[in-house]
Amino acid sequence: MALIVQKYGGTSMGSPERIKNVARRVAKFRAQGHQVVVAVSAMSGETNRLIALTKEVAANPDPRELDVVISTGEQVTIGLLCMALHDIGLKARSYTGGQVRILTDDAHTKARILNIDEAPIRRDLDDGKVVVVAGFQGVDEHGNITTLGRGGSDTTGVALAAALKADECQIYTDVDGVYTTDPRIVPEARKLDTITFEEMLEMASLGSKVLQIRAVEFAGKYKVKLRVLSSFQEEGEGTLITVEEDKNMEQPVISGIAFNRDEAKLTVLGVPDKPGIAYQILGPVADANIDVDMIIQNVSNDGTTDFSFTVGRGDLDKAVKVLEGVKAHIGARSVASDKTMCKVSIVGVGMRSHPGVASKMFRTLAEEGINIQMISTSEIKISVAIEEKYLELAVRVLHKAFGLEQGL
């Protein structure tokens, strides 16, 4: 008998029929003798509907009141799921974030979980009940309703699993696991049986939106055994996200290929090549709350250099404005921008012990005539910025070069 925390997302809870399906899945685990705690999202589309309503009432909705409104989506689904569980003969009890006392800080709309009172949950589990908890929400120390930000239900699931020392936290979603890359681009993409937290973090932050990145961090920190599964398939083990790489197995050199189309490049041309210039350029950008991703500085030529970096495409216009404002002050010649960029990354803990991964990546891209514009690396990841039109080609050839296809 194990204690399992299951999290069902908005698509899994998207209709009365789907909610009944979730109830049947929970019943299957109960029939196997497991204790089950469920964290649920709002029905898909509901949170957006509520946000739209607030925008019609006030241009800038008060964050405290916004949380009061948008937390109702999950309050509806906990009630509905418990009814569905009762309807098929299971004992079940719902809890809002305030009722189970998921204590958070008071940062409305992006609160962080500080503590969960496990006592009432344990009592219900011992009593044979399925416990259903509203995802995405909590309360601050004064009892004000807070929400955890987009995808916060994943975090609720993981936090519950950590507080209860659950044997496993299962994240049910509309895909059946984590893939070596997006199967829409590489049909041969293979589902991974396991992936490490570090790899998952790199994959998630690079745009493989299977799991919310905060939930992965949380699970890694509290050593929660995390599994991603499909709520639309009866069978399948999904992908297990492990704390440590499996030392006993032959590790693949890389585990997956991530990519991100939402990139734009800015280049400050002809800046004096002197100490402090990077700060003079990036300081004002950071002050404008723009996240900078890859950064390169060209080799100096005649005492001046070109300085390039990437930002999210939505921030490009703002970043250009910031740079035009400081251009004269830093003595730059001009500012250029490019929206036709994308980023492709290979991720794998195996590359730590395998030299030559980077050169293999670069050679593979070179053989296809794909020009690399920028490079950034970490311990377990190599990213390159390339022209967006080459994205699919690059992902396909890298997927093949590193032997990630199914059946290999």
Next chain:
Amino acid sequence: MALIVQKYGGTSMGSPERIKNVARRVAKFRAQGHQVVVAVSAMSGETNRLIALTKEVAANPDPRELDVVISTGEQVTIGLLCMALHDIGLKARSYTGGQVRILTDDAHTKARILNIDEAPIRRDLDDGKVVVVAGFQGVDEHGNITTLGRGGSDTTGVALAAALKADECQIYTDVDGVYTTDPRIVPEARKLDTITFEEMLEMASLGSKVLQIRAVEFAGKYKVKLRVLSSFQEEGEGTLITVEEDKNMEQPVISGIAFNRDEAKLTVLGVPDKPGIAYQILGPVADANIDVDMIIQNVSNDGTTDFSFTVGRGDLDKAVKVLEGVKAHIGARSVASDKTMCKVSIVGVGMRSHPGVASKMFRTLAEEGINIQMISTSEIKISVAIEEKYLELAVRVLHKAFGLEQGL
């Protein structure tokens, strides 16, 4: 400076634009220096939408979980109204039933308010805030969410006014007050400036659905000054519901005419005229949870009699079944039913001191050839059951006979 509790119903909160209107009305009272506490209903249609959703998930939704789901409607509107208040520069704070701690018993879907914690409300009012409380909901002593039943938001408003000893409880609705009768039937119907609680109770229980009857009882018990107003009109004093009839004024003999189409008559024919027969007939009906309204027993003839009573039309088939089941046991000849009944009542505290009211009513109806089938009376009310086709005619002629028209 007065402390005013305002309650806005579902129609008043029915759209973002209407919610903004409510905010502007609250602002007007704040600008006059009053402290304002607001109780709100869900947006019109929302509670029905949520109930429909639960029916799709489970045939018989668990009452505890049903309350979890349907209480979200008011949680949305408290947040929206506070945003709208902030948007026009007022300080405001929302409270769910659990947050302000509206303590109820644990009778889910029809809970009764036991206590309200006024301390946080007082603190906010002293801080210059408008306090916005979710109507229709509370929590039991274990923190389970409860709801008060249909129209429960009226009760929330009155209970808040009682707890805070408010100077006035204003119920905003889609009519501008209580009328002598339904203006759709009698265009000359006159809005009453005042009505006593007793009269209001009779009017409400007879189908003039302006106020929930429990709210009126509550207001009478705690001597809350209650006023019914339109949320769609800028001006107007509405109707004040007073504890005592105004001794200084010439009281009208009757205050209004109520009616109810939802009546059906059952007659048990040829029952032995002996003691206990009423109980033998009505006992099984009460056991089946059917409310009986008017009752008459005919004069005995040859040792047998006919026994008639009225029930709500929705209960008629069930009641017939019950009576058919006991018919043989009580020795009755047959059971007859009639769905073409209605009830018309004249209501007024003035009739206590004015004899001859009943005979005037009966004469007025007789002059129009309207046959009275049943009669029931109370201290301040006389009701007659008549054929439904005469309803409009009866209401019109009685309205005129008792001088209730506008301008009189």
